[in-house]
Amino acid sequence: MSIKNSPVRGDASAGRGREQWTGQYGFILAAIGSAVGLGNIWRFPGVAYSNGGGAFLIPYLVALLTAGIPILLLDYSLGHRFRGSAPTVFRRLGKGFEALGWLQVVISFVITTYYAVILAWAVRYLFFSVTEAWGDDTRAFFVGEFLQVDAPGINAEIVPGIFWPLIGLWVVAGIIMALGISGGLERVNKVFMPLLIVIFLTLVIRALFLPGAVDGLNAFFTPNWQALADPQVWIAAYSQIFFSLSVAFGIMLTYSSYLRRRSNLVPTALVTGFANSSFEILAGFGVFATLGFLAFQQNVGVGELTGITGPILSFVTFPAVISMMPGGPVFGVIFFASLVIAGFTSLISLLQVISAALQEKFGVNRRLSAGITCGLTGVLSVGLYSTTNGLNALDVVDKFINEIGIVVSAILMTLLVSYVVKKLPELRAHVNYYSTLSIGAWWQAVIAILVPVVLSVILVATIYSLITEGYDPKSYSTSFVYQFGWGMLMLVAITTFILTAAPWKTNVDDFDPVDFHEDGASSGVTTKQGA
């Protein structure tokens, strides 16, 4: 049956009735909003500094061009050609492959549950900044007074100071999701992304004029050329690019499925990739200029500082710096507002992965789907992470879901497309038809060989380390890591299979890209395939 004559329920099976971005720039801002998140601000500067400083730029750029942008293009091409959420797209590649789509949805679901909690922390700290409520001992305040962290375990009590902001966050996110792609997500990104750039630039400029800032930048950019001979540095670069760009777990695939047919995919991917990296470099300037000031105040070298990455950087080190500097409250408000904005635009992109999949599989409308998505993730995030055990659980789940879950998803995706359904030539032809810049056969080689090999190395190294050394044995017992780490992965796998087994309520299989896309795109693809 032709898609033109098919009874389309919801906007699911969807080709022509599907929501769309109002234009290419709305999509780009949303894609950048998704890619630019908390990791850009608190992960990249520390990773770069610890892996060769200025010399890290070389593996980082190589990773961006040989893995980041190519995988981004793979996500774009899958979403744009097969017009659906992750389960829809992979089912359209072959009925047996729907599970990979649900794996990506469930991974997004798990990440969403704790990502929102960190945003709730940032919202609270935005207000704490005004009075510098953290006092002199910022670590004791964060871990003790604010999070009320208990010993790792199952039993935990709700912390009201996190519970209520989290509830508020879910309500706001739910409203935006219910407003849809152009009315909600696009509008939010069109306001928030320019705002983020302006306020973060303000923060960086302020930081550059602090005493000691030059020493911080000197530490950040001084190259350690010997690091380039260390394979771990290259793995760190590929990991940073991979985790930072929001690729291979459904976000970019879902976002690109709302693009109009005539979309310039290759330049769009280049803009997204370089914008994400540009923000990371900018964050490097801001963070290390600020750390230089901290070292200056403490009369130590930048290399002697601790807590230069992750939540500790944002919620312990930065508050300490804010208390030391003139005009600290203003700096603090800007810093935490940046975290909130960067994180929120990433959060709604994660939610869209889930919401779109529910709409398409179960035939529910957008508002109901938004309600279910935010309700489910909200209940779990509140129950698991707004408790005295929240920080511990979050840390372990994040480690396993990111470094195993997403990497497995990416490896499976590249292997499936390259060797099982063998769609790379078709996807390349699709991208080239709609783009003014063409990608060559090198792209297929990168996706089929380089990316799975590099990611497999990262995966094996991670699993080997977790099995032989455990995860942070000083902080967590083996049983706690089994429950929240390996146990969470098991739960992800089980949920994936349950969702895959559920019957479709929409006509997902009534779709043929040759029907949907322009004659030239489809015939060009056919010719090239046949050639």
Add this chain to the structure above:
Amino acid sequence: MTTTALVMMGVSIVTVWGGLAVSVAYLVSHSPSRRSATT
């Protein structure tokens, strides 16, 4: 700052921000509306 740090700072700005500027300029000059106007 040391000379090597300054050089690497310059290289990072030129490559990453330069890459962004070139990509944006290219995209703007090859937007779908322009293409459809000329084809």
